[in-house]
């Protein structure tokens with residue numbers, strides 16, 4: 001079958017009840033995979049949507065993608081709302097394209113209510129190169145994904161990886177545990193701060209600093225950038241064992257200053273990560289998806305009618321004969 005014939009046949013298929021998309025029947029899955037690995041834009045887009053929404057054919061798709069994974073490096077851009085993550089991602093895209101590298105972007109909940117950043121604005125800024133086949137951007141801006149927004153983002157990584165993109169940039173707002181989870185799935189974790197964000201250093205201390213492979217102070221053109229650099233250097237020096245390994249950089253995303261240096265650092269960390277093999281990177285994503293799915297299953301089980309068992313365990317906790325942790329362990333063993 002020619003590529004066009006394949007496109008036509010998948011376009012004619014019955015729409016999937018869940019996603020409204022033409023559903024990918026088992027029979028043309030190999031053709032669909034071939035179009036994804038050839039980075040055919042429509043196929044990549046459809047695969048991403050199916051994985052995002054966990055359509056009925058998504059599990060089979062995810063499985064069929066596995067032999068094609070391992071090329072891409074995933075770089076997570078995390079930081080407080082308004083630090084300039086999207087602007088920096090945009091600058092990084094430009095730099096990567098100038099170097100002939102292909103790049104896919106996943107922006108998780110890019111419109112944070114706190115900074116008031118517009119989703120559309122994000123999209124326009126990040127899709128400046130819309131007609132460039134070497135760039136693909138997907139914003140996950142609304143809730144309601146089956147299994148959660150973060151697992152959706154992690155599933156999508158596989159579609160972009162199979163499509164052969166060199167780098168996958170993952171933008172997440174680093175305020176909640178979920179976002180930090182997603183950032184941990186990244187191969188290279190870039191934590192972005194900026195002057196004038198209030199208690200951002202405090203936020204850094206509560207978790208973000210630990211996950212950083214590279215620390216960036218963006219808005220280097222703003223007054224206070226130097227002070228933020230010093231504060232972060234101070235926070236790093238307290239953790240003496242890692243301080244000499246974590247690069248601390250200053251960027252101005254709006255002008256592109258410092259972005260080349262950032263890419264060089266991403267490359268350095270990337271080489272280190274690549275040395276540990278593609279399987280280790282894929283394994284981390286698989287572990288995350290399994291752990292999240294398991295947690296969901298347990299929560300569903302508890303919600304669904306294990307009430308009497310819970311009542312029984314609660315009685316024992318109230319009587320002081322069982323700790324809540326031991327009760328939880330007992331519940332999981334059932």
Ligand SMILES: Nc1nc2c(ncn2[C@@H]2O[C@H](COP(=O)(O)OP(=O)(O)OP(=O)(O)O)[C@@H](O)[C@H]2O)c(=O)[nH]1
Pocket residue numbers: 080081082083084085086087088109110111112115116117173218219220221222251252253254255
């Ligand atoms: N002066 C200056 N402004 C910047 C710089 N980088 C980003 N900005 C501005 O900061 C604002 C927020 O930038 P975004 O890139 O949307 O920040 P973000 O971290 O993606 O924000 P959320 O996704 O809402 O968390 C915008 O008005 C940008 O133009 C910079 O280097 N210098």
Ligand SMILES: [Mg+2]
Pocket residue numbers: 085086087110111117122171
């Ligand atoms: Mg953003």
